Amino acid sequence: MNKSELIETLAQEVDLPHREAAAITNTILETMIEALAKGDNIEIRGFGSFVIKQYRSYEGRNPKSGKKIEVAPKKLPFFKVGKELREQVNLHGKK
Amino acid sequence: MNKDNLTRKELAEVINGQLGYSQNSCAALVDAFLERMKLSLLDANSIKLVHFGTFTVRDKHPRRGRNPRTGETITIKPRQMVTFRPSKRLREQINE
Numbered sequence A: 001m002n003k004s005e006l007i008e009t010l011a012q013e014v015d016l017p018h019r020e021a022a023a024i025t026n027t028i029l030e031t032m033i034e035a036l037a038k039g040d041n042i043e044i045r046g047f048g049s050f051v052i053k054q055y056r057s058y059e060g061r062n063p064k065s066g067k068k069i070e071v072a073p074k075k076l077p078f079f080k081v082g083k084e085l086r087e088q089v090n091l092h093g094k095k
Numbered sequence B: 001m002n003k004d005n006l007t008r009k010e011l012a013e014v015i016n017g018q019l020g021y022s023q024n025s026c027a028a029l030v031d032a033f034l035e036r037m038k039l040s041l042l043d044a045n046s047i048k049l050v051h052f053g054t055f056t057v058r059d060k061h062p063r064r065g066r067n068p069r070t071g072e073t074i075t076i077k078p079r080q081m082v083t084f085r086p087s088k089r090l091r092e093q094i095n096e
Helices: A003-014 A018-037 A083-094 B008-019 B023-042 B088-095
Strands: A041-044 A048-055 A058-061 A068-071 A074-081 B047-049 B053-060 B063-066 B073-076 B079-086
Touching (some): A003 A018, A003 B047, A018 B023, A018 B088, A074 B079, A083 B023
C-alpha cells in the first residue's frame, strides 16, 4: 500500500473527503519527520516507537574494491514494533 | 540535549492546531490513521510512504536457540516481524 491508498482507506473510515484525509496524513507524517529531525523520539502505544541512534565515524570498506574508507558520523532512525502490533502480526501469521 | 517524546497526544494536538478539528475528533483521527496502518501490516501488506519510509512484514525462519538459564536447546518457531526502512530523504533530514 502506498500513501494515496492509505489516504483513501482513511477517508472511507472517518468519512471525510480525500483532500482532508490527505491533509491529516501529511500533517501526521510531517510532524513525525520534524520530531526525528530534531533528534526526538516517537512513542506510539500499540504501534511502535522510533529512536535515533547516533553512530561515530568508523573505518569501513568499500565492499566492491575492498578499499578502506572513513565513514562519517551519522544518525539513523530505528523502528521498534510495539508489543500489541507484534503479537497481532504473529497471531495472523499462524492462521 | 533535551529529548522530547512524540506520542498520539501530541499528534492530535498538532492536527487540532493546524487543521482545526475538535480535540476529540483529532484523537479519533490519529487513532484511525494508525489503525489503517496496522490493518495493512496485519494483512502482510507493506506500506510505502514517500519521503518517510517503508514498513514491511518479514517472515523470520524457525531457528534453534538455547534457553540461556537452563542451556536447553529449543526450536524457535517461525514468526513475523515488522521492519522499517527509512527513506533517503528522511535519513538526510535527520543528518542535516
